[in-house]
Amino acid sequence: MNIEQGEMMQAFGDPYTNHVVSRLHRFAFIPSDLLNKLSDIALPEEWGNNKYVLKKYLAVHVAWSIEQGQFTKGDEQFYVTAGHLQTRYGTPIYLAFSRNRNHGREPFYLVAVGSNISAPTLPIPPVIPSPAQVPVGAEIVMMHDHILGDNANRVSFFSDTPWVSQMCAISGAIQWSLNRQLKLPYWYYGKMSYVVPLYLNSREDITSEPDLIAPIQVNPESLLVRTVLKPEMPYANARVAVQRHDLLPHWLLQAWKNHAQNATEEEIENPEMVA
Structure with a gap:
């Protein structure tokens, strides 16, 4: 069951939306215990009620990882970084996804979060795009x-x-x-x-x-x-x-x-x- 980039991008849908959290939830089921684990092991930040800022951060950065091809695959899973989030020791944090076996639900399922996940090759973070230069005299x-x-x-x-x-x-x-x-x-x-x-x-x-x-x-x-x-x-x-x-x-x-x-x-x- 090889997972291809085109399949992942199709599952994510149109990137031109401000409702990116719901876009992420249509893409994959995110267990709350794994979201809490991510918050706990990452450098401390204020993520707001229900960690909604963290959900938005992941929604944008996971999509960037897939769009830019910054993911790896193995053992019927694919792996991305949790954006640029790191542990208190400066170690990148990784996310492992697999296909959702529950029919009629989200196409993918977040199965693991951690700084030492078992993957054949570890991914690198996505590039944060640069805004356009401000024209002089605009x-x-x-x-x-x-x-x-x-x-x-x-x-x-x-x-x-x-x-x-x-x-x-x-x-x-x-x-x-x-x-x-x-x-x-x-x-x-x-x-x-x-x-x-x-x-x-x-x-x-x-x-x-x-x-x-x-x-x-x-x-x-x-x-x-x-x-x-x-x-x-x-x-x-x-x-x-x-x-x-x-x-x-x-x-x-x-x-x-x-x-x-x-x-x-x-x-x-x-x-x-x-x-």
Whole structure:
């Protein structure tokens, strides 16, 4: 029963979705005890309620491993790394999958998690794709109805400021952060882009928590700003985009730590659509 890459990719389905956790669960049954084991043996992180950020991390990284051919096979199983997760001793963590023998269920089944699984050849982690380069002098285009209308509560300190002035302030804050290389890689809807911290009230300390976060989409001659987020909201998508959580800025780690237990699965899945 040889398992081929095409079969695995077909089982995963369309990569252009923000519902990647449900995509992972359609692909394979993930026993909760093995998810807990992974969390226990990996370097400590704040994964949120029901470890939903960890599920999202695996959903993206396992898919990348299969798409990039970064898996090995043997004994009717296939093996991938748990993304770039490592034990406290720096050892990579591996996942072993086999075909699900329960008909009518998920095509595959996670059967083992560990740093010393028995596999003929051990896989290597997937490459985290790089976002497109930000064009010099690119125009900043904002979806102002979604920023200043639907999510006006996030910019309440602008309540008495005309919309044009608000847009100019946000655009200026984006450019200021871009000039200082403060942008962060950010996974969204199947591909990599950026989020940019917005310092609107004070710029004295760029290590402090910003007022807002702006996800930006890089186009050939423009940067599309789809919405603005609270500082903790992009954490799960930003975590996917780095090898270790400590590579994220301290303000994002702290904002997420303060909010993690209140974050809903909907917010983690698609932060840009949460009211």
